[in-house]
Amino acid sequence: MTVDFNRRGFLVGAASVAAATTVLSPSMSWAKDAAKVTRLTPLYGPAPGVAKLNANENPYGPSKKALAAIQEASLSGSYYASESAMALRAMIAERNGVDPEFVAISSGSSGVLAATAINAAQTGNILGPDLFWDTTSMAVEHQEIGKIVRLPKDAGLEIDLDAMYDAIDDSISMVQVVNPNNPTGLLTDPVALKAFCIKASKKATVLVDEAYNEVTDAPESNTMVSLVRDGHDVIVARTFSKIYGLAGMRIGYIIAAPQTIESIGKYGIGSYGLNQAGLAAAIASYEDDEFMNASRAKIREGREMVYSALKENGLTALPSQTNFIFADLGSINAQTFREAMEKENVLIRGIYRDYTNWSRVSMGRLEHVQMYVDALPKVLSQFS
Ligand SMILES: Cc1ncc(COP(=O)(O)O)c(C=O)c1O
Incomplete structure (x- = not known):
């Protein structure tokens, strides 16, 4: 295969875009969550004992x-x-x-x-x-x-x-x-x-x-x-x-x-x-299929853990084909729920737009998913 090394514009960085993608603009809620994470954490990745389930990452990587x-x-x-x-x-x-x-x-x-x-x-x-x-x-x-x-x-x-x-x-x-x-x-x-x-x-x-x-x-x-x-x-x-x-x-x-x-x-x-x-x-x-398959298996296992925990606690969620689950909290406000979960060292997402009762949790290492599962009844009991 021949490639043209002089062709312009084939790789798109982020010129006029840089401000949108690299600056923690106060209008970007994910960035606010991310800023919180950096206060809690060392320079790279979450601190030990913190379940970071708020950004749909795959912490089994890099392979x-x-x-x-x-x-x-x-x-x-x-x-x-x-x-x-x-x-x-x-x-x-x-x-x-x-x-x-x-x-x-x-x-x-x-x-x-x-x-x-x-x-x-x-x-x-x-x-x-x-x-x-x-x-x-x-x-x-x-x-x-x-x-x-x-x-x-x-x-x-x-x-x-x-x-x-x-x-x-x-x-x-x-x-x-x-x-x-x-x-x-x-x-x-x-x-x-x-x-x-x-x-x-x-x-x-x-x-x-x-x-x-x-x-x-x-x-x-x-x-x-x-x-x-x-x-x-x-x-x-x-x-x-x-x-x-x-x-x-x-x-x-x-x-x-x-x-x-x-x-x-x-x-x-x-x-x-x-x-x-x-x-x-x-x-x-x-082309590392072995790693991909192993990651997919962990994600599925995590999803099953979260689905059964939600069910046991009387909640429902949408069927996910991703490494996160969108759960219906009923009358509970997703932002307050997020804050309560954070006190248990479990980081999840808060409210999207005006979907106030919907809460997104990412799959992570299974021990971190287990922290979400364990925290769930405790946190939910604060709202009853
Ligand atoms: C649907 C979707 N597209 C794109 C991205 C951006 O990811 P990245 O810039 O890390 O490739 C995300 C990140 O969460 C996403 O959920």
Whole structure:
């Protein structure tokens, strides 16, 4: 496979996006949670005895192979990353049956996702369901260059694809679907989603954020990447932050038509946005099926633990195809619940938008999931 080392814009960092993705802006609730974590913790990762179940990380990573690669790459940390970036891009392209020009890598998928949103804002607004992982697309509102248009609330917290299609008017330049969705954990049926993407992409670009695809029961059937290959105006986003256990190593990517990659690339900073150790970890992890399978098994085990604990305590939750669960707390306020859980050294998420009774807990190391399970009856009893 030949690669063009001089091509500009294939790697999207985070130029105009940097403020949105790296600064702890007070308007970003996840950042406030993260800031709290840093007060509680040493420099790297959570303190011993703290169950960090608030950011959908996979603490079984980095894998052994990734750790070895990080160490090796760090010895060349004085050099900017370029060959490793090209190598990862070629690997991703080959696995997905596209040319490398279809792939843009960034520092976490957040970099390229925010650039994607900013690119979309040049020609219109972004349409999404009422509840989805909108952190990067919010950049267009923070920068006052566009809007996120949301569908009305869906009672079942599903994504209503028909309503979404009907809502695409001339003001919409991009539709954003997260599948499976965050924070709900719900998987949108891939057959229905495919049909939607084909129809909708005739009216606007469709961005499908598949951050949790590898966690699902059938990653191959759930991905929309074949639509990119078939020439539809679809962008698929993926990340090494979730099942690969590399959230802190910051590598993610999109797959899209080369002209789309080129256009989004205008809002990035190219390979300057990438770090050698992260790339090394991603390269070492990409084909590490043993680690992926082991991680998937731990996530499933954790989910079962949480589901039975919720049930035993009279609560319900949505069926998750991700490494987190969205639980219905009934009359309990999710923010107060989060604060009570924190006193038990269990860190979870607080309220999303006005979904005041919904609480998201990530899977983590099983001993940390067990801390959530143990704390649950104690914390719930404070509300009765
Ligand atoms: C759906 C979704 N997309 C993208 C991201 C961003 O992840 P990263 O920038 O680490 O790739 C997240 C993080 O939680 C997410 O939940």
